[in-house]
Amino acid sequence: MQPGTTISLHMSNVETIPGKVLVNSLGLVTGSTVRAKNIGKDIFAGLKNIVGGELKAYTELLNESRNEALQRMMLQAHSMGANAIVNVRFATSNVAAGASELFCYGTAVIVE
Amino acid sequence: MSSVGVGIIIALVSVVGVFLFPTLSWALGRWYQGRLVRALNEQEKRTGNMLQSEHYLSTSSSMNAIGANGSTLLHVSICVGPSMGQMFFMWFKSLVGGRLASYDTVLDFGRREVLLRLKKQADDFGCSAIENIRIETSVISFAKNQKSKTSSVEFLAFATGIRQ
Numbered sequence: 001m002q003p004g005t006t007i008s009l010h011m012s013n014v015e016t017i018p019g020k021v022l023v024n025s026l027g028l029v030t031g032s033t034v035r036a037k038n039i040g041k042d043i044f045a046g047l048k049n050i051v052g053g054e055l056k057a058y059t060e061l062l063n064e065s066r067n068e069a070l071q072r073m074m075l076q077a078h079s080m081g082a083n084a085i086v087n088v089r090f091a092t093s094n095v096a097a098g099a100s101e102l103f104c105y106g107t108a109v110i111v112e
Numbered sequence: 113m114s115s116v117g118v119g120i121i122i123a124l125v126s127v128v129g130v131f132l133f134p135t136l137s138w139a140l141g142r143w144y145q146g147r148l149v150r151a152l153n154e155q156e157k158r159t160g161n162m163l164q165s166e167h168y169l170s171t172s173s174s175m176n177a178i179g180a181n182g183s184t185l186l187h188v189s190i191c192v193g194p195s196m197g198q199m200f201f202m203w204f205k206s207l208v209g210g211r212l213a214s215y216d217t218v219l220d221f222g223r224r225e226v227l228l229r230l231k232k233q234a235d236d237f238g239c240s241a242i243e244n245i246r247i248e249t250s251v252i253s254f255a256k257n258q259k260s261k262t263s264s265v266e267f268l269a270f271a272t273g274i275r276q
Contacts, residue, residue, distance in 0.1 A: 011184070011185035013185060014173040014272050018183040019180035049195060050196055051144040052144065052198060054222070055192065056147070056202060058252060059190050062266060094251070
């Protein structure tokens with residue numbers, strides 16, 4: 001697998017993949033990424049904080065990061081030979097001031 | 113006598129100076145967030161029945177999806193925060209406790225908006241049902257100083273979208 005390649009597996013946050021038959025379970029897969037804001041986005045978000053509401057810069061940043069965490073989890077599942085991940089969960093935590101960790105985990109399975 | 117007058121003027125100016133920016137920010141925030149909420153109300157009315165299935169929203173994982181053609185993981189997140197002025201006056205409010213109206217508004221807005229976006233995403237993927245919806249809330253501290261720690265809250269909604 002080349003680094004930077006995007007892959008796409010079946011994913012769901014229920015016990016099965018709806019419409020498919022679960023054949024084999026391969027165990028836990030995880031993916032995480034730690035992100036810090038960049039200063040441009042922070043200044044903009046600071047200005048936005050004058051009126052409040054949605055902070056679009058942060059929304060985008062977190063979305064990007066979460067997709068990357070998912071991508072890492074899918075890579076791990078792919079290298080185990082799985083073609084689907086069930087029971088996907090997300091967790092967000094503050095690891096340091098100015099940085100937060102986005103973490104996702106699930107069970108790698110083979111479906112037909 | 114005049115020195116007392118000058119003292120009073122200086123005190124007044126400094127009080128006004130301290131409260132001017134938060135008041136401005138509070139008023140702007142009220143106006144802006146009111147607009148957001150009104151827009152959201154409109155959108156909810158319009159797109160409330162966007163998905164045409166009867167059981168399209170569910171927090172359970174029991175499959176009404178028998179006969180499903182395919183599924184996809186949906187996830188949407190949104191970052192919201194109250195305005196600086198609201199946070200400033202909230203500090204005074206928290207001396208007596210009780211309901212914090214500014215946080216109420218902002219968090220309610222965020223949660224409704226994230227559900228609406230989840231529905232939109234499901235629609236984009238061609239899903240007719242959304243199963244096992246989970247909404248998570250977390251405090252995002254991208255700010256370096258402790259003071260503005262709760263300046264933004266993230267709502268994450270994730271679910272399994274089902275094509276029937």
